[in-house]
Amino acid sequence: MGPLVPNIISSDFSLIIAIILGFGFGFALEQAGFGSTRKLVGLFYGYDFTVLKVFFTAGVTAMIGVVLLNHLGLLNVDIIYINPTFLYAALVGGGIMGVGFILGGFCPGTSVCAAATGKIDGMTFIFGALLGIFAFTEFFPLISTLYTAESMGNVLMFEMFGLSREVFALVMIFIAVGAFYFVQKIEDKVNGVTPSSSKKTILNYSIVIGVAIILVLITIITPTRSELMHQRIEHMLSDESINIHQMDGDEVAHELMNQYYKYNVIDVRSKEEFDKFHIPTAINIPLAELSNLENRSVFSQREKINIFYAGESVDAQRAYLTAEYFGKAENIAMTTTADQFKKNYYELNTVSENSSKKEKDIYLFRSNAATKLNEIQEALLKMDQPVEKKVARVQGGCS
């Protein structure tokens, strides 16, 4: 599951990938004509809208790609870099860049392409950009208030409009196509060209646009991988014939007393409930977070057997099925609920003289087990605490 850096590809190797991807970036920019300043500023005077066409097509292509990869469960959009929004810095900085664009005729990426193909104006633009960046770093204390004002975090465009990612992608396709049609009209008019698109060209463009729309529509209509997983799990829960490996609380307690090191006890209730009471040695992964990337290793390890328990035994079964879905680890669902376990072991009613032998035995076992499990927990606490796993958002951006 993407992104591949840093969990699958090392950071050092990613520098080599940077050169390869940069090559593609530079190649595409130069082929589009972005090494030529006259072509770049064309869109501001209406004689050449190449920038808008290339830019919008690239943005929408990548956007659709992200939507698709996310839908297929191949890319974790929760951890990719999202440019944070600092309202005033974005507006003022963008405005300054806009003036720089008209004056200089480049943006940083295109100036590099121009310089690489021998354009002297590209080289001088880069020189200027270095000076501008230096001015920023030197005068940073004076600007820092503006730089950090109105911090809104990693806001996403579609969230602002209350749309889903997919629907917003669809809207962007329509905006892009509309813009392409409109600017072509302006371009033809400014250059005094009579519009002449052959039927074949129009057909080809229509097919490409159609494919883009259909791809996004498919992601809207079909369930995502995680929805499929949940559907499957619910289906299996209602299916009597599915074999779920289960244990009751006494069996679990017995196993833990004798060989706690063989088991991962996992409490799938909320953090608050876990903090109030949990079975000794248990760790907490709330049910909703179970399928998160950072918890997958629990399902794929082969050293220990996972025992899931919950507030209701059906949730323990859900957790069991989720674990079975993702990995090859051996799993067990505990039939006894957390509250029942607490009652059985830690709020134990004393038995009277005339209780049956069985009741007395159970009492003895459970009170022993409670003490033993607490001892194990104590002993474990003295050892290293388990490291809490977190997948961090990728760092990026241009600053």
Place this chain on the structure above:
Amino acid sequence: MREEPKKYMNPYLAGFILGFVLLATIYITGRGLGASGALKSVVMQTVNDVAPSHAENTAYYKDYNASHPDGPLKSWLFFEVIGVIIGAFVSGLISNRVAFKLERGPKVQKSTRIAAAILGGALFGFGSQLARGCTSGAALSGMAVMSFGGILTMMSIFGMAYGVAFFFRKLWINK
């Protein structure tokens, strides 16, 4: 005899390829493409080399160096831009477009063009730092991941450029 430069690629095809490169970048690295960040690395390295005591005593450089323990140049964007230079050069070479040349508007002096390029570059460099990214890092990559800040920066860049285009038209066109 020198061959004629080849025609530019169809803009939509070039855009599609660019979008694919951007998507691959996001899939592999979890981050977008960029350009101004690499130029910043160069500035930082220069300051560290030329005025080390200044870099050590100024909060901004101290923070930057602390967050880049391997040095400013060992950054993803710097290597990416090395790739951009190679890629653009190769593309220019196969299309017969590599030549020392100063491109300018029809009525513009060479010295004016150079001064405007430096000034424009300076503004772009400064603005890119303030907005945390340029047309590549903030606008294009931001659009791909649907970042509100990125798209806002994009609209701000192009909106302002359109706003002032009329006043600077002598730099570019005959009117």
